[in-house]
Amino acid sequence: MSPIPPENDQPARAAAEAVARRSYGKLVAFLAARTRDVAGAEDALAEAFAAALVDWPASQIPASPEAWLLAVARRKMIDAARRRRSHEDAAGHLRLMQEELEAVAASQMQIPDDRLLLMFACAHPAIDPAIRAPMILQTVLGFDAATIASAFLVSPATMGQRLVRAKAKIRQAGIPFRLPERADLSERLAAVLGAIYAAFSEGWSDPAGTEFRRRNLAEEAIWLGRLVASLLPQEPEALGLLALMLHAEARRGARRNPQGEYVPLADQDPKLWSSPMIEEAETLLFRASRMDAIGRYQLEAAVQSAHVVRRLTGKTDWAAIERLYDALSGIIDSPVVAINRAIAIAQTRGPAAGLAALDALAADARLAEYQPYWAARAGLLARTGMREAAEEAYERAIGLEADPAVRDFLQQRRAQLCRQ
């Protein structure tokens, strides 16, 4: 490869990067859906992008950069298949792909968007649940293993190995790239939505948005949520998840004061919430509710909706929140839901009732290490005047918190208790 003169390099690089950003996942999905070889598709595309940086400055940027990249990537995949002497099956797939590509080129058609099929393959029940979200981030959005590893708190080497293994499983086990049968759709879709939500939660756990990679992750998850909602507009849970993420993201700016201190939801200034995001979320939720199939994401989004109604009425709708958490606890067995339900009960029926609801959970071993349980407990104990027990609970919560801003906040609360 000859070095490219820097002055010519810039527009080609910019064009290649623009295509990469806009259509990386689409190109991976197109190639992978026809060969089931996700890793091979990624490698071939990486080579095609490298070739673009050499070719485009020398001639010119092609009329259809995507088609150009696909044609090159396809050749690379054929070469790789020949080197591996892989079986006829792959050759057959590649031949079909060639015919399809020619049809695309001849008719100026759009390259088919198979990203949803790729997501269904990545979130297949035969794939380890822990690797589904990382694999979607890598294949659809082009995140590298090191970035994903840092977001999910795993070593880059481990993350890399797991991704390689999962992609090999897709190819070797013959996991299909197609929409699941109607009977399986809602369960399979739940896995896709769960993976997207996991990505969002990883991005959300950096509330100040100081860590660029994580902040990016929440935005990218919303982008994926939009993609799924646009491709499956009749699936209420897809709309519900998007509404939930938008509601949460709308309040990002209000979660810290200018000094960087943690501000709990109840003390946030509604003027700092993003109205366009909240309105979009409300519209989505309304559309979902008319489809008459309730689910966890719609319920969780509805909880958010009952919280932010305060921006209009000045008051949080705690009665609605309690009802929604009642419904949620019937759908999912999660200590998070049970704790939030207890907090809502404390608002509607008093702190003693809330505390009783929390006591009912005490047998759940998962709570010993769960900060929000101890923080909620501490708050309710303080409100019922049980100071010593409240101090102890704050102590547990402080010891379990990883976010320094939240830790400071809990320490302040504890200190206030001592001064009373």
Added chain:
Amino acid sequence: MKYMLLIYGNEAGMLAASKETAAQMLAAYGAYTEAMKKAGVHVGSNRLRPTESGTTVRVANGKTEVLDGPYAETKEQLGGYYMIEVPDLDAALSWAARCPAASHGAVEVRPLWVM
């Protein structure tokens, strides 16, 4: 793609089953095999005799070692297999789910390594 459906179950329980239960089970397998053949996915299948009839062979340092019994003592034992040819894993999984063994033991689905 070709897949092997490996059937695991509690051998002792199967052997201790009453005549009626055993006959019913056999009939269920018969119907299952027939359905596979009608659908054109059946490549081959066999039931294995119990593990006590098995013999394990190893060659270590040039010396052949022959042991009475199965390779590994497990709670559930390999009792038979089906080999099928279907388009993808989803199709293989739905056949595995229909296998009578899936509701009292387990069926492991393994793609064949095509050389």
